[in-house]
Amino acid sequence: MAATRVEEKLYQNRYLVDAGRPHIKINAHTKPSDNLLAMTKLCPAGCYAENSAGQVEITADGCLECGTCRILCESSGDIVWNYPRGGYGVLFKFG
Numbered sequence: 001m002a003a004t005r006v007e008e009k010l011y012q013n014r015y016l017v018d019a020g021r022p023h024i025k026i027n028a029h030t031k032p033s034d035n036l037l038a039m040t041k042l043c044p045a046g047c048y049a050e051n052s053a054g055q056v057e058i059t060a061d062g063c064l065e066c067g068t069c070r071i072l073c074e075s076s077g078d079i080v081w082n083y084p085r086g087g088y089g090v091l092f093k094f095g
């Protein structure tokens with residue numbers, strides 16, 4: 001039997017978007033810090049991306065709440081991180 005790919009496992013999860021209330025926000029910047037820029041490679045859900053102006057943007061839909069960006073970027077003031085409101089966010093499917 002072939003091994004299941006991580007992407008296929010992640011596809012099983014469901015996500016309820018809290019429209020207009022993203023639980024992670026990036027503070028305004030002209031040039032991203034090294035940590036913030038690293039998130040474009042590190043976020044397992046691919047939420048972070050660099051735009052054409054070289055700034056980092058986030059689309060928090062699909063966030064797995066792993067906390068990687070919180071550890072790397074919250075204390076430095078790059079982002080504001082909160083858990084989604086109750087009932088919103090990722091719904092993990094195990095098995």
Ligand code: SF4
Nearest residue numbers: 043063064066067069
């Ligand atoms: S908590 Fe994890 S999954 Fe969510 S945006 Fe941060 S790095 Fe990505």
